[in-house]
Amino acid sequence: MEWQMAGGRRGSYLYKRPGSQNWWIRFQYSGRLAEKLGKVVQISLETPDRAQAELEAIPYIYAHKGMLLLAKGADDGTLRVEKRAQQYEPGREHRTESGERVIATPDQLIFMDEAGNILRMEPNGPAYELSVPSSAQDQRELSALRPRKKNDPDVAILETWLEHENIRPAIEREARTVFDTFKKLTNGKSFANATREDGRSLAKHFFDSGNKSATVQKKIGHLRAAVNLAIDENKLKFNPFSGVVAAKDDAQDRPPLDDDDMKIMRDNLENLDPEERLLWMLCATTGMRRGEAWDIDCEFIEKGVRCIRIGTKTPQSDRRIPLPAAVIPYLPAKIEGPLFAGSPKNVGRELIRAMRRFGIADQRKVLHSLRHRAQDRLRAEGYPEDIRWAILGHEDKTVADGYGKGFPMLKLKPWIEKIGF
Template sequence: MASFRDGPLTMKLQYCRKKGNLLFFRRRVPLDLREQLGKDYFVASLGTADPREALPLIRAWLKKTDKEWGELRSPTRAGTLQRARQLLAEYGVDPVAPAEGPLWAFEDVLAETQGDRDVLPEPHRTALQVLQGVREFTLEDAIDEYVAARPGDATRAERALRYLKSYLGGDRDIRKLRRVDVNGFVQHLLGQDMSTTTVQRYLTPLKAAFGRAIRENELKCENVFARVEIPQMGKDKVDREVFTLDQYRALDAALNAHPQDTLRSILLVVSETGARLAEIVGLAKADLKLDATPPHIALKPHPWRPLKTPGSTRKIPLTDRARDSLRAAKERTSDHVHLYPQYSTAEGTRTDSVSAALVKWVRTREGLKDTRLGNHSLRHGMKDLLRSIKCPAEAADQIIGHATPGMGANYGEGYPLEMLYAWIIAANAKKTP
């Protein structure tokens, strides 16, 4: 544990050691894993000498080591496969083309490892299955690897997997899945009264997970989720309602009458900025520039919450009301990284839960009952508010993170933040009676 002076106070950082001018994360390896890992301590440089910068990094390393050590104690199929491949690589054997490597070296290791036992231990057993070509690569394997690479997509990907496994009657090797299975799955979802756009949302992570699994594991099969046709796609679309000025005023009255909490803070900021719900739910405290001139959010992707498009990385100007709400949210939590830790953690964001709770709340407020207004309606409403004050379309797109059509939009740095701030203030002023 390292100690640091901060004026009259002394700070102590657990799992931290100072060496030279840098701080290092240092954690004792559990006794049951020391032989497996070949060391008593795990050490990693934090790349800083500032204890305040080190604290969130220490938390991140704690989560990472917890996850890796948990995997060693109770390995998932994807984790076991990864360890098996690493084992093969240590002996110069390519799991994709084993005949080209020194198989005799690995066979000797297998003989020594098995000894008098009837069953090989892991990961040797999986490594042998890989070499023999009998190791299945299942739907769960594909989703596990995809979620590990894209934790922000975990909720939707895992829900899509549950639907698919339910339809198929269980897990299956992805190399044995056929196009007829996928087309049947689409019909099955449509038969559950899902809209065509909802079905497409569930197919998207499956397509991405299959593509990644085939590419990264060099599987010799096609992505059966590529270019899937959904019958009558988009023809069942119901136009989304957009907030009118009277409905904005009803929403503001409801927000003013309700004590500020996490959900109401998120809703207020979405209403005042036109940002996507996930963008606000996944904010880090470091994204907030509340004392800048003008105050704004420096929105960027995070491991727990990617952004929808490259153009979504932007600076979002804040009204006084949105700034004060964000400041209060920042002061309400002791989490050093996440602004809304109830719904955003290192593992991902629970945007769907926030959306469901807010939609239910909004549609039960006076002046908003019996509507189909939702969180995304606020983005469309902000676009209308910006149009009403004659804000240029490119500037409006820059504020709410829409792609502006045309080649010219790709040149230059866009409108200055001060101009965007003036437009967002004027747009929100339209809501005032």
């Protein structure tokens, strides 16, 4: 990220401090700005991701460039100060730079929300406007960096989708982060005005951040789904996030855990933290995804078989499965609430570290490798395809949902026991 502005220094503003993983931003000043701000101003951007740091840096750079232009105008005599009788022209409605509604009278400013409720009132007193001549390049750079306005109508589109699909908290947080990233990348462009080029730019940002195709597809899929819902409700006509993720053969080869690996973990089960041990047993004996263990907060009994429901975040993964016998000793007598206090990320990370300590050194072998192992075990037993979907869930929505819901648990129980651990 490099810029050049009259009166400023050319070069990258971003750097990392020794011993810190996060990116920082640094500005250097001279003359009157140095007297007020100091010769060097350093601010942590609180992220180790370079691409994200560049986005977080934008408002700081916008303010920095504006100060440089004003200081230059003050030094060379081109700075102009104009006084207006009122901050806003009386007798009409205005929008502030942050997007707020404001009604101006000769004496007062009445700030309102979108429903017309009065938020606050302020005097409509005199205002001072600073201006300085600037080059076309300076104006383009400042325009590109101008912070986006609030009261974005797309927020309502996102909120409607989150509520309509009953999105779980972890996915909601990811969707909001993707939304904010899109707005920063496009300087607040609305979904209605966005193009597929904007969608491709978002995909490129995630690829540049080191994400694989499947992860990029998942992230952008949140916005694509929200916009599709808005299209169904006649709020939008075009989806800028459809078909924007380039097809890449970049999926990492995840070998399944072999018999030696499983023996290592069996021998070290008691050396695991209770939550790590439970997560291992659930994933090892059922092939469920790590996050699906956090779906479990209750159980039901069918023909004497203890059963759970997992994969509720998407229709294609939503399923009911019987609990394997091997995992029962690690569960409460009856599941009546969440099984984990720690987050999926933290418990999963500690479990991976334990695997490495115990001697599973292959970095490609992770918790998800248990899912591959479960598929191999079922395949070796000659499972019917519909049994596989019922136990493991579909990966794609192209296959009809509803699998598993029609299978008696007594029919699935012998098959899930074949996975073992």
